[in-house]
Amino acid sequence: MNLEDIIQETKTYNCLECGKCTSICPVAKYDPSYSPRGLIESALLGFGDELVFNKELFSCLTCYTCQQECPSDVDFPIFIRKARSIAQDNGQYGVCAHSGQLQSLQRLMTSPVIKQKRLEWLSKEYHVSDKSDVLFWVGCAPYFAPIFEDIEFNALDITKASLRALNLLGIEPKLLPNEKCCGHDALWTGDVETFRKLAEYNAAQIKEAGVKKIVFSCPEGYRTFKLDYPNYVDLGCEVQHISELLAEKIGENGVKFKEIKKKVTYQDPCRLGRHLGVYDAPRKVLESIPGIELVEMRHSGLESICCGTSAWTNCDSYSNMLRVERLSEAVETGAELLITACPKCQTHFRCAMVDKGDEHRTTPKIEVMDLASLVANAIEEGR
Amino acid sequence: MAEFEPQILAFCCNWCTYAAADLAGTSRIHYPPNVRIVRVMCSGMVNPIYVLKAFEGGADGVLISGCHLSDCHYLDGPVKCDAMVEKLRKVLHVLGLEDERLRREMVATSEGVVFARIIKEMVEQLKKLGPSPFSSLRKEKVAV
Numbered sequence: 158m159n160l161e162d163i164i165q166e167t168k169t170y171n172c173l174e175c176g177k178c179t180s181i182c183p184v185a186k187y188d189p190s191y192s193p194r195g196l197i198e199s200a201l202l203g204f205g206d207e208l209v210f211n212k213e214l215f216s217c218l219t220c221y222t223c224q225q226e227c228p229s230d231v232d233f234p235i236f237i238r239k240a241r242s243i244a245q246d247n248g249q250y251g252v253c254a255h256s257g258q259l260q261s262l263q264r265l266m267t268s269p270v271i272k273q274k275r276l277e278w279l280s281k282e283y284h285v286s287d288k289s290d291v292l293f294w295v296g297c298a299p300y301f302a303p304i305f306e307d308i309e310f311n312a313l314d315i316t317k318a319s320l321r322a323l324n325l326l327g328i329e330p331k332l333l334p335n336e337k338c339c340g341h342d343a344l345w346t347g348d349v350e351t352f353r354k355l356a357e358y359n360a361a362q363i364k365e366a367g368v369k370k371i372v373f374s375c376p377e378g379y380r381t382f383k384l385d386y387p388n389y390v391d392l393g394c395e396v397q398h399i400s401e402l403l404a405e406k407i408g409e410n411g412v413k414f415k416e417i418k419k420k421v422t423y424q425d426p427c428r429l430g431r432h433l434g435v436y437d438a439p440r441k442v443l444e445s446i447p448g449i450e451l452v453e454m455r456h457s458g459l460e461s462i463c464c465g466t467s468a469w470t471n472c473d474s475y476s477n478m479l480r481v482e483r484l485s486e487a488v489e490t491g492a493e494l495l496i497t498a499c500p501k502c503q504t505h506f507r508c509a510m511v512d513k514g515d516e517h518r519t520t521p522k523i524e525v526m527d528l529a530s531l532v533a534n535a536i537e538e539g540r
Numbered sequence: 541m542a543e544f545e546p547q548i549l550a551f552c553c554n555w556c557t558y559a560a561a562d563l564a565g566t567s568r569i570h571y572p573p574n575v576r577i578v579r580v581m582c583s584g585m586v587n588p589i590y591v592l593k594a595f596e597g598g599a600d601g602v603l604i605s606g607c608h609l610s611d612c613h614y615l616d617g618p619v620k621c622d623a624m625v626e627k628l629r630k631v632l633h634v635l636g637l638e639d640e641r642l643r644r645e646m647v648a649t650s651e652g653v654v655f656a657r658i659i660k661e662m663v664e665q666l667k668k669l670g671p672s673p674f675s676s677l678r679k680e681k682v683a684v
Contacts, residue, residue, distance in 0.1 A: 261592040264677065265635060271673045272636045303630035 167236040171229035178223035215251030220463035221431035241347030254472035286329040293330035318533035345468035360390035376429035404438040416448040422492040425461040426499035464505040480509035488521040546600035546666035553606030563652030571656035584617030598678025
């Protein structure tokens with residue numbers, strides 16, 4: 158694919174150079190050298206090299222804030238994603254967060270002979286069934302757990318809470334012992350080849366498992382399965398985020414909640430919100446728990462601000478400023494708990510709060526929790 | 541079929557293990573030629589990505605070796621390295637990689653014999669284990 162195809166595909170040629178994207182872009186707000194309009198301009202004027210070899214290419218959060226404002230309907234995140242794959246072909250891999258470990262793990266996972274030990278945390282407490290037609294996608298949580306030990310975040314807590322919530326609602330899901338990463342990060346850093354291999358492998362595993370529905374606790378996996386897999390493989394089943402499933406089931410008779418007296422606020426993950434338009438389901442779940450008072454942040458829903466890093470690409474001081482801004486908004490609401498529905502949002506917020514570089518301790522502190530964890534704590538009796 | 545010859549990538553600290561490897565050479569101690577040494581300034585600077593990239597590149601084993609705890613030129617390099625290796629081991633375990641493929645050692649300048657012994661042991665172990673599960677990702681074969 159060359160730049161011309163990308164311009165055609167993402168309708169970049171419609172760009173009016175109005176600069177609304179740059180004015181609303183959360184990265185451009187802090188990083189003066191980053192400009193979505195500038196990147197588009199260099200592509201349209203034929204300076205492809207300027208775009209491909211620009212280190213700012215990997216600064217985009219692909220959070221879709223710009224597209225909400227764009228009067229010409231330019232699909233900027235996809236434009237960036239495809240430009241990154243040209244950059245990769247030219248040996249430009251960007252400066253990735255965690256030195257690119259997470260991307261490397263995905264490439265290692267493409268090996269056909271590996272036997273992962275990804276379900277060692279699974280105890281008898283959680284009921285899973287091989288006969289079930291609902292599959293729960295564990296995703297990267299077993300990898301995140303050791304990597305993010307030192308920021309006191311265990312991604313498996315979200316997985317366990319999701320399983321507990323599903324069990325309480327009478328669902329005993331199936332788990333795949335050798336599922337591989339969905340490939341989200343590989344795809345968004347431009348490594349299409351790795352993504353294709355992972356997608357083909359996962360699709361074959363899912364077909365073999367013969368399930369009707371896959372439930373995700375991670376919006377990135379959900380987005381990838383819902384919007385990107387159909388372009389590469391045929392899944393033949395329905396996908397759903399756990400918040401949507403909970404919203405559906407909670408209305409049913411017999412589900413009883415304990416009262417949790419807390420004021421909470423909700424962070425819309427970019428993948429779940431702007432990418433897929435799921436805004437109401439998590440809010441409905443929160444509001445159905447007695448005692449929970451939901452207050453919205455200054456920017457919420459469509460306008461909500463990203464947690465600062467996506468697909469483990471860039472993570473710099475500007476990303477941290479973004480996190481601090483978002484955490485301040487959360488604290489401003491007077492809430493005691495910040496609820497997210499994405500393990501990565503939680504990683505990034507927690508990281509900002511334990512940041513050793515923050516000598517003056519100016520980062521606002523608030524407890525962060527996943528929606529699934531809150532629900533698992535609140536459900537008393539299931540169906 | 542020719543016997544499987546494992547390839548080991550060793551990250552050796554400039555001040556201790558690299559000098560020990562040198563000493564092993566100048567003392568004419570024999571050890572298998574399956575190791576490629578990368579000199580780093582301190583074992584504490586070895587980033588997990590170095591190890592992951594080594595496996596991606598087709599290494600069958602990775603050795604990280606540096607000064608003993610009290611010998612570090614930068615005070616706490618080995619402590620950092622130990623913490624990194626401990627964390628990385630857990631990740632590689634989930635990935636299904638055998639524990640023996642990543643080895644962490646401390647070899648001082650005078651311990652040329654120890655260095656040669658470690659390489660010998662590691663080659664024997666890796667021969668038993670066979671090629672790394674990631675060896676198929678290697679784009680081009682490198683001759684041992």
